[in-house]
Amino acid sequence: MADFPFDVVGFDLDGTLLDTAYDLGHALNHALSLAGRPTIPLEDVRSLIGGGTGQMLRGGLMRTGGIDEAELPGLTEELVSFYANNIARHTALYPGGETMLSDLESRGVKIAVATNKREALARRLFDELGLTPRLATIIGGDTLGLDRAKPKPDMLFEMVRRTGASRAAFVGDTTYDVGAAKAAGLPVVAVSFGFCDLPPRELGADAVIDHFDELIPTLEHLATA
Ligand SMILES: O=C(O)COP(=O)(O)O
Ligand SMILES: [Mg+2]
Numbered sequence: 001m002a003d004f005p006f007d008v009v010g011f012d013l014d015g016t017l018l019d020t021a022y023d024l025g026h027a028l029n030h031a032l033s034l035a036g037r038p039t040i041p042l043e044d045v046r047s048l049i050g051g052g053t054g055q056m057l058r059g060g061l062m063r064t065g066g067i068d069e070a071e072l073p074g075l076t077e078e079l080v081s082f083y084a085n086n087i088a089r090h091t092a093l094y095p096g097g098e099t100m101l102s103d104l105e106s107r108g109v110k111i112a113v114a115t116n117k118r119e120a121l122a123r124r125l126f127d128e129l130g131l132t133p134r135l136a137t138i139i140g141g142d143t144l145g146l147d148r149a150k151p152k153p154d155m156l157f158e159m160v161r162r163t164g165a166s167r168a169a170f171v172g173d174t175t176y177d178v179g180a181a182k183a184a185g186l187p188v189v190a191v192s193f194g195f196c197d198l199p200p201r202e203l204g205a206d207a208v209i210d211h212f213d214e215l216i217p218t219l220e221h222l223a224t225a
Pocket of ligand 1: 015053
């Protein structure tokens with residue numbers, strides 16, 4: 001259908017397209033154990049996801065006694081390597097994700113990803129889930145340099161450039177996503193089922209959806225509003 005208002009829809013990864021909380025939490029707790037810290041419950045891990053692996057580890061260490069800057073680089077690598085080897089044990093698309101992606105594809109819309117996760121981890125995860133061939137581009141938090149990660153707009157400008165989008169929208173779950181999209185001048189939809197670092201309706205998105213079934217009608221509505 002050529003009349004869909006957007007030719008590219010970009011997605012955040014963690015807490016938006018994929019529920020990664022269990023596998024990320026498992027990796028964080030592995031790193032905390034190596035540091036002699038207590039583990040933290042999965043429910044508490046969710047609020048630490050969105051700023052990238054380094055931020056999640058810092059948050060976990062803060063909650064369990066504080067950060068020792070000297071041990072941070074080594075622990076980060078331990079976390080990343082454990083996560084890479086256990087990346088898709090319990091990770092899956094959120095409900096309705098498969099249908100929503102097919103519906104966008106059938107309208108000729110390109111699907112892109114801009115995540116603060118390291119690009120190599122994102123690629124590995126999408127490869128394991130068989131989703132990589134469906135993605136026009138994958139931009140990670142380190143792709144342009146960590147200083148240009150969301151909430152800076154750079155990753156979304158790069159997404160538009162790489163996909164040749166004439167009209168793009170973005171979908172995310174945190175202030176990092178909404179901040180980046182707004183700074184890049186893109187309409188943004190927040191998902192209330194993600195890791196949301198603020199109550200979803202306070203994220204400042206142009207619309208909030210509670211299920212992926214709502215995404216296509218919401219984007220159509222946004223384009224005419
Ligand atoms: O790994 C993270 O903490 C963030 O990743 P996201 O940008 O896909 O939410
Ligand atoms: Mg996210």
